[in-house]
Amino acid sequence: xxxxxxxxxxxxxxxxxxxxxxxxxxxxxxxxxxxxxxxxxxxxxxxxxxxxxxxxxxxxxxxxxxxxxxxxxxxxxxxxxxxxxxxxxxxxxxxxxxxxxxxxxxxxxxxxxxxxxxxxxxxxxxxxxxxxxxxxxxxxxxxxxxxxxxxxxxxxxxxxxxxxxxxxxxxxxxxxxxxxxxxxxxxxxxxxxxxxxxxxxxxxxxxxxxxxxxxxxxxxxxxxxxxxxxxxxxxxxxxxxxxxxxxxxxxxxxxxxxxxxxxxxxxxxxxxxxxxxxxxxxxxxxxxxxxxxxxxxxxxxxxx
Amino acid sequence: xxxxxxxxxxxxxxxxxxxxxxxxxxxxxxxxxxxxxxxxxxxxxxxxxxxxxxxxxxxxxxxxxxxxxxxxxxxxxxxxxxxxxxxxxxxxxxxxxxxxxxxxxxxxxxxxxxxxxxxxxxxxxxxxxxxxxxxxxxxxxxxxxxxxxxxxxxxxxxxxxxxxxxxxxxxxxxxxxxxxxxxxxxxxxxxxxxxxxxxxxxxxxxxxxxxxxxxxxxxxxxxxxxxxxxxxxxxxxxxxxxxxxxxxxxxxxxxxxxxxxxxxxxxxxxxxxxxxxxxxxxxxxxxxxxxxxxxxxxxxxxxx
Numbered sequence: 131x132x133x134x135x136x137x138x139x140x141x142x143x144x145x146x147x148x149x150x151x152x153x154x155x156x157x158x159x160x161x162x163x164x165x166x167x168x169x170x171x172x173x174x175x176x177x178x179x180x181x182x183x184x185x186x187x188x189x190x191x192x193x194x195x196x197x198x199x200x201x202x203x204x205x206x207x208x209x210x211x212x213x214x215x216x217x218x219x220x221x222x223x224x225x226x227x228x229x230x231x232x233x234x235x236x237x238x239x240x241x242x243x244x245x246x247x248x249x250x251x252x253x254x255x256x257x258x259x260x261x262x263x264x265x266x267x268x269x270x271x272x273x274x275x276x277x278x279x280x281x282x283x284x285x286x287x288x289x290x291x292x293x294x295x296x297x298x299x300x301x302x303x304x305x306x307x308x309x310x311x312x313x314x315x316x317x318x319x320x321x322x323x324x325x326x327x328x329x330x331x332x333x334x335x336x337x338x339x340x341x342x343x344x345x346x347x348x349x350x351x352x353x354x355x356x357x358x359x360x361x362x363x364x365x366x367x368x369x370x371x372x373x374x375x376x377x378x379x380x381x382x383x384x385x386x387x388x389x390x391x392x393x394x395x396x397x398x399x400x401x402x403x404x405x406x407x408x409x410x411x412x413x414x415x416x417x418x419x420x421x422x423x424x425x426x427x428x429x430x431x432x433x434x
Numbered sequence: 435x436x437x438x439x440x441x442x443x444x445x446x447x448x449x450x451x452x453x454x455x456x457x458x459x460x461x462x463x464x465x466x467x468x469x470x471x472x473x474x475x476x477x478x479x480x481x482x483x484x485x486x487x488x489x490x491x492x493x494x495x496x497x498x499x500x501x502x503x504x505x506x507x508x509x510x511x512x513x514x515x516x517x518x519x520x521x522x523x524x525x526x527x528x529x530x531x532x533x534x535x536x537x538x539x540x541x542x543x544x545x546x547x548x549x550x551x552x553x554x555x556x557x558x559x560x561x562x563x564x565x566x567x568x569x570x571x572x573x574x575x576x577x578x579x580x581x582x583x584x585x586x587x588x589x590x591x592x593x594x595x596x597x598x599x600x601x602x603x604x605x606x607x608x609x610x611x612x613x614x615x616x617x618x619x620x621x622x623x624x625x626x627x628x629x630x631x632x633x634x635x636x637x638x639x640x641x642x643x644x645x646x647x648x649x650x651x652x653x654x655x656x657x658x659x660x661x662x663x664x665x666x667x668x669x670x671x672x673x674x675x676x677x678x679x680x681x682x683x684x685x686x687x688x689x690x691x692x693x694x695x696x697x698x699x700x701x702x703x704x705x706x707x708x709x710x711x712x713x714x715x716x717x718x719x720x721x722x723x724x725x726x727x728x729x730x731x732x733x734x735x736x737x738x
Contacts, residue, residue, distance in 0.1 A: 142513075143475070143509065143513065144475065144476055145476075145479070146479055167506075168475070168502075168503060168505075168506045169472065169473055171447070171448065171472070172448055172449075172450055192537070192538050194505040194506050194538040194539050195506070197538055198472075198503075198505045199502075201498040201502045202471075202498050202502045205498055205499075206447050226537065227537055227538065230533075230535070230537040230538075231534070231538070233530065234496050234501055234531065234534075
């Protein structure tokens, strides 16, 4: 239903076998790319979901490890026969950054729509059925965390529809939220729809400290993808100084925000084998996964 | 003596197993990088020659496949404890491009010295003992071919030095070109040095057509590294239109310019297995090698 793929899991600088952090989301034929460090287009090629349906790019901030792959990505997207506009979301100064990077990617065969998001307060956007929220975080430069949510309507009350004698051809429009006229009566969908059911939520947060704001922002995520720049608790002071997180902080964030699953990503190049440290976050939040290239998951609504 | 490594051999867009074209040269502890497409820093890491001694970057032109890796490279160079200035050579508008790309790589711990080379005529520069020449080529935007040359002094005439009774402690200064005073006589080095001996020359040329200018520029290269965007002769018109070359054109260039060896590089992403076409250039110029990632060679002077 909602496809999620971690294209890379490196922070700061890539390693030969570790691309930089970025994420691809897919729902109903539309894709959203989150961050675009050097080498992101290689990850997309390896994954095989294609380029053409990428509708939007969400940039967290403008450190090179999160955005240097943009010119190459934009050119390769242009070679995929795309002609529809591409939307790029990001904090200030979005226009300055995109204009600078596209000096080496001129004459794209599609328009770019820039949507600069606030560095002061939460922003709300939508791509297809996916709601995008962005929240300013505490980093060394303006930086956003993103969440992607799919809402789900309530159940259609078949018994109510039958008891009122509503023919079946009207059920589907009602389920889709349409008001109908039937035998001189106006029937609003609320009459037949139960309360909204639990949807899906994926939160992506890198390059920030685990603040109260972030805790609230990622509350009840089905999947929390969070940076873990350093593994060892003894590196906490370094993490604080550089505005990053250690594994145990990310695990506590997952635990305290009610996440169902945690993927760690954005590993320091000095952290050669993050898997060696899995016991640290799992002792706090058991459903932790150490991110790796092309780690993929399909999230589905809980019941039919 | 002169180390040469092809870091990548792709043109236009990288493939999962093919990085974009760039080259690293090494002589006497100093290195020069030629072009810096997305992923170049990964090639340098895999090679293992390190970053810190890279003294200069030579950019051929500003299509993204030749320059998008610059911000990431500059940051990683900064993490290598480098504090000495880095020189970047390139055609106009060098300052505009580097200023744009470093929007996402601010606060580097070393200075960047920009040397804009002419798009009208040949330029001459020097890094360590390597002479750099750059020549404007025919492409869709300003584009330079580069050659890198090591000259070699003549042989020291031991018999002449002995017959004049010059003590051995004076030989080395004379060999290094110094004039000395001995027993009231002024001795110039030319008295004892034979004619300059054959040096070494590497030429790098991508994204251009095989013009007369290029033929003269790469004359007598020990190693000619030349683009071969397309393999098949039937793609000649496409190559002409896009200002690229086919394999047989590069092979004829090597043959007619008196090259000793030819490396083909900058393959179209549509050319999955360039090795399948090796017979085409080898039928014209037998000492042709199909470029591949980390293809490395050490060039040495011909005799001791």
